[in-house]
Amino acid sequence: xxxxxxxxxxxxxxxxxxxxxxxxxxxxxxxxxxxxxxxxxxxxxxxxxxxxxxxxxxxxxxxxxxxxxxxxxxxxxxxxxxxxxxxxxxxxxxxxxxxxxxxxxxxxxxxxxxxxxxxxxxxxxxxxxxxxxxxxxxxxxxxxxxxxxxxxxxxxxxxxxxxxxxxxxxxxxxxxxxxxxxxxxxxxxxxxxxxxxxxxxxxxxxxxxxxxxxxxxxxxxxxxxxxxxxxxxxxxxxxxxxxxxxxxxxxxxxxxxxxxxxxxxxxxxxxxxxxxx
Amino acid sequence: xxxxxxxxxxxxxxxxxxxxxxxxxxxxxxxxxxxxxxxxxxxxxxxxxxxxxxxxxxxxxxxxxxxxxxxxxxxxxxxxxxxxxxxxxxxxxxxxxxxxxxxxxxxxxxxxxxxxxxxxxxxxxxxxxxxxxxxxxxxxxxxxxxxxxxxxxxxxxxxxxxxxxxxxxxxxxxxxxxxxxxxxxxxxxxxxxxxxxxxxxxxxxxxxxxxxxxxxxxxxxxxxxxxxxxxxxxxxxxxxxxxxxxxxxxxxxxxxxxxxxxxxxxxxxxxxxxxxxxxxxxxxxxxxxxxx
Numbered sequence: 296x297x298x299x300x301x302x303x304x305x306x307x308x309x310x311x312x313x314x315x316x317x318x319x320x321x322x323x324x325x326x327x328x329x330x331x332x333x334x335x336x337x338x339x340x341x342x343x344x345x346x347x348x349x350x351x352x353x354x355x356x357x358x359x360x361x362x363x364x365x366x367x368x369x370x371x372x373x374x375x376x377x378x379x380x381x382x383x384x385x386x387x388x389x390x391x392x393x394x395x396x397x398x399x400x401x402x403x404x405x406x407x408x409x410x411x412x413x414x415x416x417x418x419x420x421x422x423x424x425x426x427x428x429x430x431x432x433x434x435x436x437x438x439x440x441x442x443x444x445x446x447x448x449x450x451x452x453x454x455x456x457x458x459x460x461x462x463x464x465x466x467x468x469x470x471x472x473x474x475x476x477x478x479x480x481x482x483x484x485x486x487x488x489x490x491x492x493x494x495x496x497x498x499x500x501x502x503x504x505x506x507x508x509x510x511x512x513x514x515x516x517x518x519x520x521x522x523x524x525x526x527x528x529x530x531x532x533x534x535x536x537x538x539x540x541x542x543x544x545x546x547x548x549x550x551x552x553x554x555x556x557x558x559x560x561x562x563x564x565x566x567x568x569x570x571x572x
Numbered sequence: 573x574x575x576x577x578x579x580x581x582x583x584x585x586x587x588x589x590x591x592x593x594x595x596x597x598x599x600x601x602x603x604x605x606x607x608x609x610x611x612x613x614x615x616x617x618x619x620x621x622x623x624x625x626x627x628x629x630x631x632x633x634x635x636x637x638x639x640x641x642x643x644x645x646x647x648x649x650x651x652x653x654x655x656x657x658x659x660x661x662x663x664x665x666x667x668x669x670x671x672x673x674x675x676x677x678x679x680x681x682x683x684x685x686x687x688x689x690x691x692x693x694x695x696x697x698x699x700x701x702x703x704x705x706x707x708x709x710x711x712x713x714x715x716x717x718x719x720x721x722x723x724x725x726x727x728x729x730x731x732x733x734x735x736x737x738x739x740x741x742x743x744x745x746x747x748x749x750x751x752x753x754x755x756x757x758x759x760x761x762x763x764x765x766x767x768x769x770x771x772x773x774x775x776x777x778x779x780x781x782x783x784x785x786x787x788x789x790x791x792x793x794x795x796x797x798x799x800x801x802x803x804x805x806x807x808x809x810x811x812x813x814x815x816x817x818x819x820x821x822x823x824x825x826x827x828x829x830x831x832x833x834x835x836x837x838x839x840x841x842x843x844x845x846x847x848x849x850x851x852x853x854x855x856x857x858x859x860x861x862x863x864x
Contacts, residue, residue, distance in 0.1 A: 332730075333729060334729030334732055335700070335701030335728070335729055335732050337729065423614060424613060425613050426613075447727060451655065453613045453856075454755055454757075454849035454852050455612050455613070455853050455856045456613070458812055458813065458853070462802075465798055465801065465802075466802075469798065479729055479730070480756075481730065486797075528734040529738055529741075531761040532762075555730050558730050559730050562730075
């Protein structure tokens with residue numbers, strides 16, 4: 296498998312009056328996992344669907360391989376609930392025109408990596424949520440795609456299966472694929488090679504996770520309550536608060552931001568009208 | 573004497589044929605408490621929840637809801653947000669609110685302020701975060717004394733997640749009891765008290781530190797973390813990832829160094845306290861081994 300970069304330039308997607316992607320540009324490289332994060336209606340799912348050609352751009356362009364070279368896990372489904380694991384594999388493998396022996400070998404590799412080998416005869420709907428998500432990723436990987444697009448593979452999945460899911464994505468990247476995945480969990484985004492933070496259809500910030508965190512130089516305090524709620528957010532039993540236009544009160548300890556703080560802070564800066572953050 | 577808990581499960585066992593889904597579990601939720609029920613898939617969380625709410629009968633043991641037998645009448649006094657949210661996708665936000673209000677005999681209920689802008693949108697067209705917000709508001713419409721939430725912030729972005737937890741804590745501060753099922757560390761940290769299930773049994777209770785107990789993990793410091801992750805996985809060790817740090821739970825440090833050295837990877841290893849997720853992973857593996 297030789298990977299291929301994915302490049303998006305000034306993409307605009309409109310659904311009626313709503314602008315889902317608002318001039319978004321990004322690129323993802325072969326051999327790497329690119330994580331796409333962002334809050335509600337940030338445009339994560341629209342971007343994933345645009346990448347695989349399920350949503351048409353109003354303007355802008357996307358450079359990506361043709362659909363049959365892309366593996367795609369949609370946010371909602373990913374497998375056929377009334378088919379067994381094996382039947383799902385046969386159906387998807389058949390639709391890609393894989394030869395019987397090639398399919399058998401690929402299925403063996405991906406199902407083993409996902410820990411699903413011994414569930415081949417189980418109906419998809421009888422799998423746990425995490426196992427069903429893993430099956431979806433296996434199906435997306437069957438035809439050895441050059442680009443793998445995963446929309447929230449780990450949402451609702453327990454920690455045991457989440458490790459398996461990461462392993463599947465990381466192995467595809469290690470074998471040369473361009474892997475692009477959305478997530479709402481920052482610990483996953485932290486281990487990607489590149490993280491893309493979206494908000495209302497635009498890129499707030501992107502780069503390697505360490506660099507994204509390091510580039511944020513606003514002071515951040517931690518205290519038992521929010522002093523100005525529009526600039527504060529809860530972390531466990533305490534509140535983080537940022538001070539974009541005044542120095543922080545000296546009695547509050549300052550803390551180093553992590554990726555979760557940076558994503559929230561950048562989103563607040565934009566929401567509260569502090570430019571492009 | 574302290575008042576009776578809002579929810580009480582006493583020595584409950586549930587068998588499906590030969591399969592023991594819940595094995596002698598007791599738990600309680602008091603007023604103003606946020607209690608987290610943790611466990612991997614298949615640990616028995618949902619079954620306990622269904623028994624506690626009277627939706628499923630126990631094989632042995634008893635459960636009490638607001639000091640009564642958990643029947644339909646008493647269920648009217650609690651709020652429940654399932655993972656599937658229980659909203660009507662083909663109805664608008666306003667219609668969903670009106671319907672739920674009618675069911676609970678609370679006519680004239682208003683669409684919550686934060687959703688006023690989308691009051692006439694079909695629920696199916698809202699983002700997941702907004703749908704969760706709505707489901708949560710609907711569950712609170714009738715001022716329940718106890719709220720049960722199944723993974724309340726799953727799939728919600730970082731900012732909306734903190735807002736939802738703010739609302740949950742406000743209700744708890746006002747005296748509502750909250751029971752949250754989750755397998756996410758970030759949600760567990762928001763709870764006052766935690767209960768951990770594995771293989772149908774209650775295997776831990778208390779704070780994060782008490783749940784983790786003396787379980788340790790070996791943390792591997794290495795630039796080639798992806799290679800280390802692969803090698804340790806292939807050796808069948810319970811590998812987890814926290815950001816880019818590779819960790820192996822509940823295994824001696826020498827075992828980890830040995831596997832890495834054999835693969836020509838030289839790394840510093842240190843023994844650190846395990847996380848809740850690692851504790852869950854260890855328990856889930858032990859449970860799988862026991863079944864196999």
